[in-house]
Amino acid sequence: MKEAKFQAIQDWEAPTNMTELQSLLGLKNYYRRFIRAAPLAELLKKNKQWVWSKECQGAFEGLKDALIEEPILILPDFSKAFKIHTDASDFAIGG
Numbered sequence: 001m002k003e004a005k006f007q008a009i010q011d012w013e014a015p016t017n018m019t020e021l022q023s024l025l026g027l028k029n030y031y032r033r034f035i036r037a038a039p040l041a042e043l044l045k046k047n048k049q050w051v052w053s054k055e056c057q058g059a060f061e062g063l064k065d066a067l068i069e070e071p072i073l074i075l076p077d078f079s080k081a082f083k084i085h086t087d088a089s090d091f092a093i094g095g
Contacts (some may be wrong), residue, residue, distance in 0.1 A: 006068045014052060015058050018044065022078045028063055 015021040021043055028035055038064070039055040042048065076082050 009064050012064055014057060016052075018050065024060075024063070028067075035063055037063055060088050 012024075015024055021040060024042060025037065025044070029038055037059050039053065041053075043050060043056065073092040
C-alpha cells in the first residue's frame with residue numbers, strides 16, 4: 001500500500017452511528033476471515049442500542065492495524081520458504 005493509504009487508514013475516526021459502522025464493516029468484509037470485529041458487528045443487530053464500548057474501540061483499532069500491516073493477504077512467493085499453519089476438527093468443518 002502507498003503511504004497515503006496507510007495514513008488515511010490510521011487517521012480514520014471511530015464511527016459514530018450505524019451507517020458509518022456499516023460502511024466500515026463493508027470495507028472489512030473483503031478481509032472478514034482474517035480480521036476479527038465481533039464487537040462492531042454486534043452493534044448492527046436489530047434493536048441494539050448504539051453504545052461505543054472499550055471493546056468496540058479495541059476492535060476498531062485492531063481493524064485499522066490489520067488493514068495496514070505488511071503483508072496484507074498476498075499469495076505466497078513459491079521461490080522462498082514459508083510455513084503453513086492449519087487448524088482441524090474431528091467432527092465438523094467451517095467455512
